[in-house]
Amino acid sequence: EMASAFKKLARDEEKKASVLQSDEWYSLLLKVAKRFVAGDTKEEAIQQAMELLKKGYDISLEYIGENIRDEKMSIDAKDECIACIQAIGRKARGATLSLDLSHIGLLVNRQLTLKHMRELLNEAKRYDHMIMISMEEATKTDVILDVYKELVVEYQNIGITVQAQLHRSEADIKELIHYPGKIRIVKGAYQEDEGISLPRSKELDDRYIQLVKVITNVYHPISIATHDEKLIKRLFNQGILHQKGVECEMLYGIQPNLLKELKSQGVATKVYIVYGTEWYLYLCHRIAEYPPNIYRAVTSMLDS
Ligand code: FAD
Structure with missing residues (x-):
C-alpha cells in the first residue's frame, strides 16, 4: 500500500x-x-564515477529530469547532457549516459528529439560513450521505440530499456533483438493499468527471466538491471551472468554489496549514478x- x-x-x-x-x-x-x-552537479556525479571506475565498475550517468514541454528547457537539458559527456570523457572513455527522451524534447516534438539525440550520439562517439534511452510511462512506449529504431540503424553507440512488467514487452524484445543496440531490461518503475502490466509478483520474476533468455539465447548485448537478489541468483546459477555481452547494472546506493559480490565473481557490473536538482x-x-x-x-x- x-x-x-x-x-x-x-x-x-x-x-x-x-x-x-x-x-x-x-x-x-x-x-x-x-x-x-550523487549530488546537484555533474562534477559531484563524476567524482563518484571515477571512484567506482577505479574499483572496477563500469558506470552510467543520468542528469535527472523528464516531461519537459518547453523547447528552451529541453535544449538546456540536452546541453547539460553534452557537457556531462565531455566532462566524463576528459577523464575516462567508455561511459554510458542514460536519459529520458521526454527530458530532451519528446513532448515538444519528435524532430527536436531526433536532432538532440544525434548531437548527443555524435558527441558520445568521440569518447566511445554510449547513450541508453530509458523507458517511460506506457503511453510513451511506442514513440520511444520508434525514435530508437530510427537512430539505431545510424549509430552503434545506442541502447534501449524495456520494462518486463508490460505485457507487450515480449513482442517488443523479439523485434528489438534484430537491431544491434544493447537492451537493458528492468522490471518497470511506473504504476500501469492491470490490463497492460503485471504488478511485482513471482509471475513478473518468471517473465523477467524468460525475457532475459530471449535476449541471451541469441547472444545479443544486454544489461540486466535489477536489485532483486533472488532473480540475480537464478540467472547466476544458470550461467547467464558470465555469458559474453551480459552486464549487471544497479542504481547508485542500492544493494552495493550484492553488486560487489557479483564483481568479485567475475560478472561485468555497472553502477547507475544520477545527479541534478x-x-x-x-x-x-x-x-x-x-x-x-x-x-x-x-x-x-x-x-x-
Ligand atoms: P523490486 O522487486 O522492486 O525489488 C527487489 C528487491 O531489491 C527488494 O526486495 C529489495 O531487497 C531490493 N531493492 C529494490 N529497490 C530497492 C531500493 N530502492 N532500496 C533498497 N533495496 C531495494 N525503470 C523504468 O521504468 N524505466 C527505466 O528506464 C529504468 N531504468 C533503470 C535502469 C537501471 C540501471 C536500474 C537498476 C533500474 C531502472 N529502472 C527503470 C527501475 C526499475 O524498473 C525498477 O523500478 C527498479 O530497479 C526496482 O526494481 P527491482 O528489479 O530492483 O526489483
Missing part, C-alpha cells in the same frame, strides 16, 4: 508542491535523496520500490 501511495505521490503535482513546501518533509526527503543521488520524482520511485528506505531515514535522523 505504501509503495502504491508513493507511486501516486510521484505523479501528483499539488501534493508535490505541498510536500516540498513543508520544511519537515523537505528535509526528510532531501536526506533520503542523498543516499541515491529534480530528485523528487526519482526519490518517490525508489521509496515506492522499497518503503523501508523512508523508515531507515527517519531512524537515522532520530539517531543523529
